[in-house]
Amino acid sequence: KNEVEQSPQNLTAQEGEFITINCSYSVGISALHWLQQHPGGGIVSLFMLSSGKKKHGRLIATINIQEKHSSLHITASHPRDSAVYICAVKGGGADGLTFGKGTHLIIQP
């Protein structure tokens, strides 16, 4: 069974700051997802990756398979980036995704 740990649990930053959210998992995976959830809202898939690095606008996701670790970076953060960011992995023999508890991000103007 895969264990997924995210850090930090809560993060408050000023507009414009560079943000990093970390995710570690315990067993091998076939893919890792970064998801975004606004309060009371649905889930938006930001990235799915199995190796290397992906970039979309101000968001960058990296994964190190050997270290079993992934990071989500936000450059030039903006108040609209305020949301819960969730790491989820597919692997360890499970059919469904296993989720981290999420990182509550608040960007203050």
Next chain:
Amino acid sequence: NAGVMQNPRHLVRRRGQEARLRCSPMKGHSHVYWYRQLPEEGLKFMVYLQKENIIDESGMPKERFSAEFPKEGPSILRIQQVVRGDSAAYFCASSPDRIYSHEQYFGPGTRLTVT
């Protein structure tokens, strides 16, 4: 290409009633996953289905909960005799097939409130 659709978006039920949650996968997807997000908790896997077949229901509560994905129509998550503890957001995701089960696309969720 429409994404994953769920309805209703919000559902209010009194204790003891039945709740039916629907999920229509993306076009071309034949595999559906249901997840539950309890208040102040993370998302948890419930069940994995393909058309007319339950593949993995290891995350489903043993009683009152059932799921189906018929040959025609949406996948249905059914909760009988709801209790307050069933209040949660229920999300479904779909994938093209089991080989690509790592590519899951999420629906907007159904928020169930039990009064």
